Amino acid sequence: MTTHWILGPGAIGRLLAHSLAPLNEVALISRRALPEQQVLTTPEGEQHSQRLNVFTVDQLASNTLKPPGFVHITTKAMAAEAALESLSRVIPPTTPLVLWQNGFLAQPRITQAWPGPVLCATTTQGAYLTGDEGVVHAGRGPTFIGDLNNQHGALSETLAQTLGEAGFTATPVGDIRQRLWQKLAVNAAINPLVALHGVRNGELRETAYAGLVAAVVTEVASILQAEGIQPPTGRQGKEAWLALVWQVVENTAHNKASMLQDVEAKRPTERGAILGPLIESAQRHGLAHEVLQALDAELAALEARF
Numbered sequence: 001m002t003t004h005w006i007l008g009p010g011a012i013g014r015l016l017a018h019s020l021a022p023l024n025e026v027a028l029i030s031r032r033a034l035p036e037q038q039v040l041t042t043p044e045g046e047q048h049s050q051r052l053n054v055f056t057v058d059q060l061a062s063n064t065l066k067p068p069g070f071v072h073i074t075t076k077a078m079a080a081e082a083a084l085e086s087l088s089r090v091i092p093p094t095t096p097l098v099l100w101q102n103g104f105l106a107q108p109r110i111t112q113a114w115p116g117p118v119l120c121a122t123t124t125q126g127a128y129l130t131g132d133e134g135v136v137h138a139g140r141g142p143t144f145i146g147d148l149n150n151q152h153g154a155l156s157e158t159l160a161q162t163l164g165e166a167g168f169t170a171t172p173v174g175d176i177r178q179r180l181w182q183k184l185a186v187n188a189a190i191n192p193l194v195a196l197h198g199v200r201n202g203e204l205r206e207t208a209y210a211g212l213v214a215a216v217v218t219e220v221a222s223i224l225q226a227e228g229i230q231p232p233t234g235r236q237g238k239e240a241w242l243a244l245v246w247q248v249v250e251n252t253a254h255n256k257a258s259m260l261q262d263v264e265a266k267r268p269t270e271r272g273a274i275l276g277p278l279i280e281s282a283q284r285h286g287l288a289h290e291v292l293q294a295l296d297a298e299l300a301a302l303e304a305r306f
């Protein structure tokens with residue numbers, strides 16, 4: 001039986017733990033102690049209570065657990081490297097990692113630094129926490145698995161199969177870099193604006209915000225072109241990116257985006273993982289990025305007041 005360690009007990013981490021636990025050995029690892037009895041609410045509203053193996057990082061060091069087959073890092077993007085560092089003395093450096101972060105910050109850095117295989121996952125599974133013992137699986141969505149250098153196709157297939165048995169719709173892919181940037185593009189057009197203005201996604205369609213969305217997408221589209229990233233719809237250029245963003249706004253009109261939730265909870269946002277790679281790329285390619293830079297500065301100023 002493969003052992004899966006899940007580092008970061010956020011919504012996706014706990015959804016993964018609940019899903020994998022019936023058929024796999026699972027350890028859910030956090031910085032602070034959590035109750036072992038955990039409740040999952042399914043998209044249909046059913047509640048399943050399950051005893052999970054919950055460890056703090058400190059407890060892991062003093063326990064003799066068998067080495068994990070996979071370590072899933074499910075922290076926020078900016079916490080991923082420190083989280084991995086906290087485990088590096090207890091896992092062999094050949095352990096396969098699975099990075100579940102948004103954006104494109106942790107993935108290239110950890111891929112370069114970690115000696116073992118590093119898979120990346122991008123998912124549209126919707127989940128949120130309801131305290132220390134509850135997670136709600138709000139909506140099902142596909143998950144894609146791959147590695148940035150396309151060297152671990154068989155491992156991605158194995159993991160996708162395991163996730164499939166656990167109830168995820170998971171597909172191994174050879175273009176995970178494209179998919180991570182595509183998600184980042186949508187996140188960059190929605191998250192900073194809704195977080196700064198305190199609005200739900202659907203409100204971006206109002207005249208006060210629609211022009212701002214278009215201004216972000218204009219910069220993002222030329223950066224993505226320079227990075228060789230195509231819109232997932234198969235169409236080309238700024239209009240295709242704009243259409244995709246409006247489609248996601250439509251589909252998630254009632255959502256409070258993750259960055260807005262962070263701002264409301266006075267937590268640091270993922271601006272570094274979402275706006276950071278775009279701004280860095282624009283600078284490298286000599287492309288306009290005033291709008292992105294201004295959003296990043298406004299978010300930084302907001303975070304400084306937390």
Ligand code: PAF
Nearest residue numbers: 187190252255256257258
């Ligand atoms: O970050 C989020 O909340 C989501 O990725 C998205 C697409 C912006 C919808 O809320």
